[in-house]
Amino acid sequence: QSVMTQTPSASGAPGQRVTISCSGSSSNIGSNHVYWYQQVPGTAPKVLIYRVDQRPSGVPDRFSGSKSGTSASLAISGLRSEDEADYYCAAWNGSLRGWVFGGGTKLTVL
Amino acid sequence: QVRLEESGGGFVKPGGSLRLSCTVSGFTFGDYYMSWIRQAPGKGLEWIAYISSFSDIIYYADSVRGRFTVSRDNARNSLYLQMNSLRAEDTAMYFCARETEWLDKWGQGTLVTVSS
Numbered sequence: 001q002s003v004m005t006q007t008p009s010a011s012g013a014p015g016q017r018v019t020i021s022c023s024g025s026s027s028n029i030g031s032n033h034v035y036w037y038q039q040v041p042g043t044a045p046k047v048l049i050y051r052v053d054q055r056p057s058g059v060p061d062r063f064s065g066s067k068s069g070t071s072a073s074l075a076i077s078g079l080r081s082e083d084e085a086d087y088y089c090a091a092w093n094g095s096l097r098g099w100v101f102g103g104g105t106k107l108t109v110l
Numbered sequence: 111q112v113r114l115e116e117s118g119g120g121f122v123k124p125g126g127s128l129r130l131s132c133t134v135s136g137f138t139f140g141d142y143y144m145s146w147i148r149q150a151p152g153k154g155l156e157w158i159a160y161i162s163s164f165s166d167i168i169y170y171a172d173s174v175r176g177r178f179t180v181s182r183d184n185a186r187n188s189l190y191l192q193m194n195s196l197r198a199e200d201t202a203m204y205f206c207a208r209e210t211e212w213l214d215k216w217g218q219g220t221l222v223t224v225s226s
Contacts (some may be wrong), residue, residue: 002154035212037155044205044216045155051211088155090213097169099145099157099213 004028004089006102013110017077020105022089024070028100034072035090036065039104045088049074076107084109112136112215114206119220126196126224132189132206132217140184143167143209146191148202149219156202159191160209174200196224 004024012018024030036049047056049065052072064075072089089102118130132144146159159180160169168180179192189206201224207213 033211037213039155044218045213046216047212047214050214056214086154090155096171098160098171099147101155101157104154 002103003093003096003100004091004102006087006089006105008103009106009108011108011110012076012079014079014081016079017075018079018107020074020076020087020089020107022072022074022102024072024089024091024100024102026070027095028070028091028093029067029072029089030070031094032092034065034067036063036072036074037088037090039086039088041086048087079109081109083107112208114208114215114217116204116206116217116220119204119222121223121225122196123226124197124224127192127194128196128222130191130193130204130206130220130222132191134187134189134206134208137208139182139187140164144182144189145207145209145213146180146189147205147207147213147216148200148222149205150199150202153202161189193222196222198224200224 033051037045038048039045052067053065062078087105093100113135147157158171158174161180177195181190203219205219206217208215
């Protein structure tokens with residue numbers, strides 16, 4: 001059972017916009033930055049969003065992040081087939097002194 | 111370019127031990143904190159250990175504290191995870207990751223299977 005909660009699955013047609021949510025607590029999202037990782041099955045996770053809403057170079061601006069209180073969201077616009085992957089939110093948890101991840105959201109592009 | 115490569119995974123019986131290694135290249139290893147993260151088959155990511163550049167700050171997840179030990183050798187550009195008293199629930203892909211402010215670079219993982 002993950003410390004942070006994500007909806008297990010999401011889907012959308014090519015070109016559509018989907019939003020993936022992550023619910024945490026005051027010990028993690030509420031007091032620290034949020035990060036989003038994309039993992040294509042069989043490969044290592046790759047950071048998509050850092051510090052809540054920043055994109056590393058090479059990540060398309062179709063990906064955007066936001067945070068409000070103890071929750072965060074990842075939005076993907078203009079869905080493409082290559083976006084089909086698992087998405088994880090992450091934050092440092094001060095009370096646990098470690099990283100915590102959401103349970104992951106499997107995105108299906110219809 | 112930045113590269114992290116895990117090794118040492120394999121098949122072990124419950125109660126057994128295994129030592130994982132993570133060898134890095136393409137950056138100054140001693141400048142970075144490092145973490146180990148694992149992923150059970152078909153499951154999500156679980157952070158398990160964190161070590162500072164000079165090994166003076168070490169944290170563990172409750173699930174492995176007292177059984178696993180993280181260490182590093184900056185001269186050898188290597189990170190280690192000594193795993194003792196292994197249980198079936200430790201079966202997972204084990205990743206090492208570099209820390210900047212976040213886990214910015216990951217290795218491809220090494221698989222540990224604990225079964226009788």
